[in-house]
Amino acid sequence: MIATTPVHPDAPELADYCAGLFGIYVHVPFCTAKCGYCDFASFDGMSDLAGTYVEGLCQEVSKSGISSCDTVFVGGGTPTSLGPDLLGKLIAAIPRSDEAEVTVEANPESLTADVAIAAAAAGANRISIGMQSALPHVLKSLGRRHNFGAVAAAVDAARGAGIGRLNLDLIYGAPGEALADWRQSLDAAIALDPGHISAYSLTVEAGTKLWRQVRDGHCRAPDDDSQAEKMSVAAEILANAGYVRYEVSAWAKPGEACRHNLMYWGGGEYRGFGSGAHSHIGGTRFWNHRDPRSYLSDLGVLSAGSERITSEIEVFDRVSLGMRRAAGVSISELPRGCEGAIDFLSGAGLVLATDGRLRPTAKGFALGNEIVIRLLSVAGSEC
Ligand code: SF4
Structure with missing residues (x-):
């Protein structure tokens, strides 16, 4: 397990330390449905590719020659949609030190007990769960299919598997979300007692379903003043609950700050594996094909593009x-x-x-x- 020395989350020495770490990001592009606001490199209707994809990803890892890292982040997409066997195989294939922080992103509906046990057995020691909201009408307007009961069950599954470091992701500003709804979601997240909570402002990204709905007048984009008020309410409620804000959207208790993200924000070096994954090594950024099929048909290093960091x-x-x-x-x-x-x-x-x-x-x-x-x-x- 990663040492969870209770360093104050906003300590400069922690930020500077993490900036010197080397990270690995692993992208799992599959989702059971595409959420209306999402512009990530995620795809529904491609789960038949999952086995081939994990095989390809393991090949890419092996070809890279990388032998270790300090932090791993398995994100997506929905990594937990791979199921226990493929997810365990993927995590086990990532070279890292014994003390590495190994985070897996999870959707509440697919973080079942068997998936959590497989992830823990393969080395995961941190889980980030996409809770988003506790309110059914807010989840519905975001296009999410879970309910708050599934979030609580996912938290239990992670803890039951021995993974104690947990993050809950929240989003504020969904169409139809009142300020009181947002307060209720924050309170519900805190009641589950995770060590880390992230709160993101909903943004309308061009080309998404939400963007088309706003364009066509079916709903309104989040209002700046209302978003600022919700950010301020989050800061107040989370601080009162003992969480320390260490980044614009991230709050943690001592020892619970995400080292992988601190590595990114400190300009650290990382290697990304999988479709759409970006890397930053030796003064260069390079990235893979965003489309999983293109990625699999061209499993070379630097396959899609690169830029020198001026x-x-x-x-x-x-x-x-x-x-x-x-x-x-x-x-x-x-x-x-x-x-x-x-x-x-x-x-x-x-x-x-x-x-x-x-x-x-x-x-x-x-x-x-x-x-x-x-x-x-x-x-x-x-x-
Ligand atoms: S589950 Fe996450 S990655 Fe998948 S479509 Fe929804 S927001 Fe995007």
Whole structure:
């Protein structure tokens, strides 16, 4: 099991430590149905490919020559839709250290006891469950098929299999969700006592079913003011329940912060396996085909595309990803000449400059784009 030293989740030393980890992301593209708001690389009606896909993925892992990593994240899609045998085979094929954090994303309806036991036996030590809401009408408007009872059962299944590190994902802003509904979902999630809760603002992504519904006037896009109020309510309720906000959308108890995500936000290196997976190694990003069939027919490394990370991209990533974290970034790593921007942002109550770091405030979390634009609009944006 991963050591769960109870480090404060927003500690800069934890953020900086995780930025130096090497991660592996594994993508499972299958879902039983496509949710109306989803623009991830996920597909329904392809589950007949699952066995071939896991075989292909194991080949890609083996060809990569990678022998170990510090964090693993099996995401999707719906990894738990693979069932116990294929999911266990996939997790077991990922090379990692004995102490690695190994997270598996799960949908409530497919995280059954046998799936949880197989995942644990193969090495999973953290489960992230897509709860989204506790309210039936909200889940329905999101196009989700589970109910809150299935979330509670999934939590029991994970704990019954010995996996104690749990995240619940929530979404706010679905059509028809009142502020009281959102409070109820937060309370229901807290009652299940996970160590980690993520709360995401619903966004209308071009090309999704939700986007077409908004375009055609069948429902309204989430209103900015209402979303800001829901974010603020989440921050208040979760803080009162003992969760520490360590990223704009992530709250954790001590020892429960997601190291894999901290690795991403710190600009760490990672290898992605599976369709649509992206990698970042040695100053280059590369990615696989998004379509599972194209991926399987071309199982080469760097098969779909790559880009060299220029100094401009590197600075943008460091600021935009780093300032998502409560730990912020070291002021010495900010672009040269941005003192004026720091003064302005401090005066506006968006950041705090203390102990050599620039951190977002609660107001700054809500206006992250403003922070990034100001810091990067410095002439030259050099470090
Ligand atoms: S279950 Fe998740 S990945 Fe699958 S369609 Fe729904 S939101 Fe997308």
